[in-house]
Amino acid sequence: MVATLGLTLQAHAAQALAASDNSIDSAGPGVGxxxxxxxxxxxxxxxxxxxxxxxxxxxxxxxxxxxxxxxxxxxxxxxxxxxxxxxxxxxxxxxxxxxxxxxxxxxxxxxxxxxxxxxxxxxxxxxxxxxxxxxxxxxxxxxxxxxxxxxxxxxxTAKPSSAPLATIPENRVYLSPMRTNVFMVEFLRFSKGRVVLDDDHAPGVEVGRPGETYRRVRIDSAFGKLTLLATDGHLPFPYGRELTGYEVADLTATLDKAMAAGATVLVQPFRADGRDAAMVQFPGGYIAEIHSVSQR
CATH class of the missing domain: 3.10.180.10 (2,3-Dihydroxybiphenyl 1,2-Dioxygenase, domain 1)
Known part of the structure; x- marks a missing residue:
């Protein structure tokens, strides 16, 4: 499925990794x-x-x-x-x-x-x-x-001052396999971030395609976390509609709070890549991925 579209791009992934130098540069434009x-x-x-x-x-x-x-x-x-x-x-x-x-x-x-x-x-x-x-x-x-x-x-104009977050959210970016490496190279050059993980055989259940695989790239920078999901665009709702993934300590308890507050669970919890994850829609239509770490 999606993974087969990205197999020829492995050499370019190495280029993106080289561009990142495996460290977050404090001289980059981001603040926190x-x-x-x-x-x-x-x-x-x-x-x-x-x-x-x-x-x-x-x-x-x-x-x-x-x-x-x-x-x-x-x-x-x-x-x-x-x-x-x-x-x-x-x-x-x-x-x-x-x-x-x-x-x-x-x-x-x-x-x-x-x-x-x-x-x-x-x-x-x-x-x-x-x-x-x-x-x-x-x-x-x-x-x-x-x-x-x-x-x-x-x-x-006035320098803001906010406390660090308990957990860092991830910007979830869906791209075609042909644009993923170009985005990686350019965003890493700008953000001075690093590639944390580049998995060409990530479990397809993460994008609503159980039993298949796709390419997932995780990037860290001073702007926070960014996850690239390289797919063929054959995505069931609501995948691709969420902008951000939020990490919580207890997924079940968080989903209970969300439903009690008027949100709807669109995708029931599933486990993949050391995470328990679900998709939630809040009043007004905002869709978010919510996950907890199931193992390190």
Whole structure:
């Protein structure tokens, strides 16, 4: 299945590994995983139920929603910053049409220096699809990697200070086998991260294809964790719809909290790669992978 499409790419995987030098470089543009959150877009009526459900599931707190303009062109959205022990969120509920290309970016990454980060992204091979622009508390830009992966970069005028997370969430990126190595090389060059694991025969149950295999790559950087899932795109719902995976101590207890808070378990718990994992949909439609470590 999916794995057969990637067998000829092993030599290129070695190139990506070489580009990473097997260490996280503190001189990279990232600040820390506690500042790098998933962007969640919901309808205005779903904002409060979603935030309440997410916090009831994982703990944490939210800022009071505020109406603001978060794009370089006229628009209006209610915005809330959600902080949890397993990762932050930026939640947006637009009351106007959403200007392009906003809504397609998956994450917001805090950078040390906006201009330097944008230059580094360009030099690594990314496209800057929204040039830097001011927001009420700093500056933002949106970059795009091979395979159409959009990420927002942001910088704050006042240096933020947040405690480290209990567990680091993983940005889950689905790509075709033909684009995976290109993404790896370019993202590693930009992030100064490292490849933790490159498995060309990962269990297909992880992408809804039990009994088959596919390629999975795990990357660590100052931006946190990123998992690449290289598939042929023959994915049953909800695989590919989740943006982030969250690690918890007790998966069963977390799922009980989620369901009690109005979430729906879309994929029942399964075990693979030393994890017990499930897929959950929260009020408003946000889908997340949730997992606990079953063995090391």
């Amino acid at each position: 995983a506690q500042y790098d959150g998933t962007h969640v877009y919901v309808a205005p009526a779903d904002m409060a139920p979603f935030i309440a459900s997410f916090i009831a599931t994982f703990g944490g707190q939210s800022s009071k929603p505020a109406t603001t303009t978060v794009t370089p062109t006229p628009s209006s959205a209610s915005f809330a910053a959600v902080q949890t022990p397993v990762g932050p969120l930026s939640v947006f509920a637009f009351t106007t049409p959403i200007p392009y290309p906003f809504g397609a970016e998956r994450t917001g990454y805090l950078v040390k220096d906006m201009d330097a980060a944008v230059d580094a992204a360009r030099e690594a091979g990314a496209d800057v699809i929204v040039a830097p622009f001011p927001d009420p508390i700093g500056r933002d830009a949106v970059i795009q990697w091979p395979g159409g992966i959009n990420m927002q970069l942001y910088w704050h």
